[in-house]
Amino acid sequence: xxxxxxxxxxxLPCVGLQAHHNTQAEFGAFGSETxxxxxxxxxxxxxxxxxxxxxxxxxxxxxxxERLRLVSHPIxxxxxxxxxxADFAVGDDLRIYGWTHMRNNPLIWMRAIQVNxxxxxxxMRFTDMIDIANGVFEKMNMEPAANLNGSPxxxxxxxxxxxxxxxxLIDEDGLMIWPPQ
Amino acid sequence: xxxxxxxxxxxxxxxxxxxxxxxxxxxxxxAAVDERVAAALADSAIKxxxxxxxxxxxxxxxxxxxxxxxxxxxxxxxxxxxxxxAENAVCFLTKVEFQDMSxxxxxxxxxxxxxxxxxWWQVNAILGDGSDSSLRCxxxxxxxx
Numbered sequence: 516x517x518x519x520x521x522x523x524x525x526x527l528p529c530v531g532l533q534a535h536h537n538t539q540a541e542f543g544a545f546g547s548e549t550x551x552x553x554x555x556x557x558x559x560x561x562x563x564x565x566x567x568x569x570x571x572x573x574x575x576x577x578x579x580x581e582r583l584r585l586v587s588h589p590i591x592x593x594x595x596x597x598x599x600x601a602d603f604a605v606g607d608d609l610r611i612y613g614w615t616h617m618r619n620n621p622l623i624w625m626r627a628i629q630v631n632x633x634x635x636x637x638x639m640r641f642t643d644m645i646d647i648a649n650g651v652f653e654k655m656n657m658e659p660a661a662n663l664n665g666s667p668x669x670x671x672x673x674x675x676x677x678x679x680x681x682x683x684l685i686d687e688d689g690l691m692i693w694p695p696q
Numbered sequence: 697x698x699x700x701x702x703x704x705x706x707x708x709x710x711x712x713x714x715x716x717x718x719x720x721x722x723x724x725x726x727a728a729v730d731e732r733v734a735a736a737l738a739d740s741a742i743k744x745x746x747x748x749x750x751x752x753x754x755x756x757x758x759x760x761x762x763x764x765x766x767x768x769x770x771x772x773x774x775x776x777x778x779x780x781x782a783e784n785a786v787c788f789l790t791k792v793e794f795q796d797m798s799x800x801x802x803x804x805x806x807x808x809x810x811x812x813x814x815x816w817w818q819v820n821a822i823l824g825d826g827s828d829s830s831l832r833c834x835x836x837x838x839x840x841x
Contacts, residue, residue, distance in 0.1 A: 536775070537755060557813065563773040564759060569813045582814055584778075618754075620778040621814045 536564065542614035542624040545671065546645040549612040549626045551575045554583065556607045561600035563589045568603060575610070585611060587625045587638055596638045597661030598628075607631055627657050634658050644671035644691060648678035664693045750837040752790055753777055757806075757821040761796070761828035770801075771823030779817040780837045782810045787817040791834035801826040806833030 539545065554570035561567075565586045572581040587593055607630050613623040626642055629635040637643050640660035646652035648671070652659070668676045668691050679685050684692045757777035763769050779787050792806045803824030811818050819835040 536758075540755060563771075564775050567776075584814060616778075621816060622778060 538624060541616060541618075541622075543617060545639065545641045546649075546675075547614065550577065550615050550623070552577050552583070552609075552611045552613065552623065554585075554609050554611065556603060556605050556609060557582075558605060559600065559603050561590060561593075561603075566590060566593050566598075566600075568609075570609060570611075573608070581621075583621050583623050585609075585613065585623050585625050585628075593638065595662045596640065597636065598638055602630060610635065627655075636660075637663075640666050640691075641668075641671045643693075644668050644679060645675045647684065647693070648675035648682070659693055663691055666691045746841045748839050748841070750780060750785075750787075750839060752834040752836055753779060753819065756791060756832040756834045757819045758830070758832040759804075759821050759823040760830045761802075761823055762830070768828040770825075771827045772825045773823040775821045776811070776818045777821075778811070778814065779808070779819055779835055780839065782815055782817050784841060785817060785837045785839045787819070787835045787837040789819070789833065790836050791832060793832040794829060795831070796829040798829065802829040803827055804829060804831040806831065808835050 552570075552572055553574035554572045556568055557571055558569045559567075560569075566588065568585040570583055570585055572579055572583060577583075587598075588596065593599070610629040611623065612626040612635075614626065616622045616624075626639050627635050627637045635656060636658045637660040640663045643652060643659045643663050644666075646655065667689060668679055668685065671679075676685065679691065682695075684695060686692050755777070757775045759771070759773050759775050761768060761770055779785075787808045789806055789808055794802075794804050796802075797804070801824065804827055805820070805822040805824070807820045807822070808817060809820060810816070817835075817837060819833050821831050821833045823829070823831065
């Protein structure tokens with residue numbers, strides 16, 4: 516029986532992974548270094564399984580004139596993070612922190628986005644948690660993901676969860692507390 | 697082996713040029729296309745020296761019409777997975793797997809296409825409107841340099 520339970524516990528994370536595209540296999544770990552890009556929106560495809568924004572770069576850490584596709588969560592997850600299609604329009608100027616594709620596909624997975632003169636807003640709650648745990652988030656001048664407070668922190672990794680717990684940022688139900696109280 | 701590769705290269709070039717010249721036209725004037733392809737081949741600066749084949753993408757382009765708990769998560773949904781720059785490659789499907797097809801609404805599709813914006817070949821997994829089935833698609837590409 517014990518062996519069976521161990522086997523099930525081993526397999527459970529695999530079941531979870533099957534439900535989503537493996538973002539970290541494509542773009543690197545949630546806590547890995549991001550690239551900063553400035554770009555102009557050419558077209559928008561706000562759909563499933565990933566919202567997508569086609570952009571032409573205008574500056575930042577990539578050459579000007581590159582054509583890239585910014586990708587992120589499904590519509591409902593983007594909504595949970597505080598982003599809706601109406602936030603974006605063709606011609607808008609964007610500033611983006613994101614992860615380049617590990618095999619150099621013309622894709623960027625978005626970490627945070629600023630539209631025109633608006634605030635820089637996170638679209639990755641688990642990376643927020645990692646950055647908070649590492650003590651760097653508040654220096655980034657970035658609004659946290661809308662669903663950060665009350666989120667289960669497991670996907671930020673055990674090391675970050677332990678740090679957040681030490682910082683008093685995990686409640687008795689094991690959920691993230693933000694802002695600090 | 698060498699002659700086989702050259703034959704493949706010529707066939708590929710002809711196919712690509714045919715697509716390029718004939719794409720998007722309703723009626724196809726085969727004779728005119730043949731003439732233009734022959735002229736293009738004669739004038740072409742493309743002299744492929746190396747023909748290679750890409751592996752399948754590490755991750756399939758895939759969609760599931762159901763959540764982990766079995767509840768439906770129906771389409772429409774379109775997952776696009778870039779493959780390679782289209783300039784000197786042609787791609788073809790190598791995997792088309794549909795599962796849990798149970799009704800007329802389960803209209804899924806795998807395809808390869810050139811993305812107009814990025815200029816890359818991509819493999820598309822398309823879950824039809826209302827479909828709660830699942831699919832996996834993948835592709836390989838022939839590249840000439």
